[in-house]
Structure formats: C-alpha cells, structure tokens
Amino acid sequence: MGTILPDSTEPPRVSMVMPVHNGARWLAEAIESVLVQDFLNFELILVDDASRDDSPRIMAEAAARDPRIRLVTLKDNVGLPAALNHGFAEARGSLHSWTSDDNLLRPAMLGRLVGALDAEPDADIVHADFTLIDEDGTELGRSRVGPIERLLHGNNVGACFLYRARVTEALGGYDTGLFGVEDYDFWLRAARSFRFVELHEDLYLYRKHGGSLTSQRAERIQALTAQIVERAMPDTLPARNRSEILLGLALKSHLRWRLDLVGRAFRADPVHVAARLPQIARWSLAVARNRFAA
Known part of the structure; x- marks a missing residue:
C-alpha cells in the first residue's frame, strides 16, 4: 500500500527549506531524509542557488516524483542567508524549518517537533539534540542543545529546530550580511521576543567535513560571531x-x-x-x- 499524501489543495503545516549550491554529493540522500518523515503534512522547498554541478538534475527529478517538493531556481549565486529568504518567501506553512544538502533528518524529526509545539501553544521555537557524522555517515557523537539563557555564550540552539511562521515575519528573515552566522544571529534576535523549548531527543544528523561552509569560512565566522554577540548583549x-x-x-x-x-x-x-x-x-x-x- 502506497503512502497517503495530504491534500495538496490545502496549505501544508510545515514548510521545510533546503538551499543548495553545488551540493550534489549528498543531495539525493538529504532530500530523501525529508520525504520519508513519519509526519506527512509538509512541503519541501528546494532553492537552487545557481548550482553548476549535478544538483539541478537531482532536484528536478525529485520534484517530478513527489508533489510535496517545490523548486525555486536562482539565476545568480546569492549565498545561504539570501537563498533561505527566497525559500521562505514561497513558504505556505504555519511552521518553518530548514536543512542543508549535506545533513539528514531522522524519520521522526518533524513529527516530534510539531508535537512539541502543539503541546505548548505559547512556545514559538523548539530545538532538539542531534548527532555529528563524518563524510561517510559514521556517527561521531551526540550534541545536546542548551538553555536559551546561555545563548550569548554560544549557539546552543543547534541544527535541529522548528519555529512558527510569525518568527520569520517578525525578524524579517535572515541577515544577508552575516553569511556563516546567519542562524546564530537569527536566534539571538528571536530570543528577545519569543519563547524557546528544548527537546532532548536525537532527531538530526549533522555532517562535519572539510568542504562544509563552516569549515571553509571558519575565521570569518569567528569574527562575525564576536560582532553579533556584542551587539546582542543588553545594556x-x-x-x-x-x-x-x-x-x-x-x-x-x-x-x-x-x-x-x-x-x-x-x-x-x-x-x-x-x-x-x-x-x-x-x-x-x-x-x-x-x-x-x-
């Protein structure tokens, strides 16, 4: 018996954005990890940020197979924060998340995160533990998210999260001038007005490798981190x-x-x-x- 998909005429509950720039190596696996979620009522917005490798073909084939996938193609390479903003501009869901073309969702991720927010209607953002993996997918260890009260000491929100669309709207999306720390800046700004919930379940696989944006831009990221943390410190x-x-x-x-x-x-x-x-x-x-x- 095949998978029963939600009615495509109704807006999905979750909009998941995946920005892609020359990410063919792990892209098919990353897309599949979203499509096999236990929770079905989502859309996956693939943002092709002017890829020049095999990524466009992989994305087009995936979109042809599954009606929950929407494809946004950018003519020029705009970088991760701007690509995220392009994706969320197309989002129809009341809940937002995003993932990378080299990382993987565990099958229960969306269901558990949606359930956590449903259980606490006054909460705006839920973030969960995740596991680090290497290039071959070997697990390196679990990363436990921390309390938002310690956010100035480091980005303890982590890589696995879900937040209400009103957070995106209130913050105006991601700062395109902060490529490399756009997520940390987003959480620092969100912490001023929105309530976070921690979920200590391992729901995501974050891949560490030499070609990742974090590795390539390490020194620049450290400089920007100091800048945004100082800016976020209350008087x-x-x-x-x-x-x-x-x-x-x-x-x-x-x-x-x-x-x-x-x-x-x-x-x-x-x-x-x-x-x-x-x-x-x-x-x-x-x-x-x-x-x-x-």
Missing part, C-alpha cells in the same frame, strides 16, 4: 558577565581574534580578567605549542 548586562562571555569567545577563536577579544573583556571588567590571568596564560601557552607543533 543592563553586568560587566562581569560581559567580560566572561568575551573571554569565552576568545578561547574558541582563531589566533588573529583572540588578543582583541581578551582586550575587550579587560575593558569590560579588568578585575575579572586579572583574576583569570593564570588560566589565560596557560591557554596562551597551549595555543603557542599547538601552533609550532603544526
């Missing part, structure tokens, strides 16, 4: 907390940005940084050793 945030957050960013940043972030932390709270000098010294020595060892 009422105590100086010690501001200093602690900046030091945390320094510990995770490329060498080029570390001293600058330590300096900003010192200007925020010199006493706090002075108390952490032994730790900073040990960290600096470890950085130097690793640098020369490489």
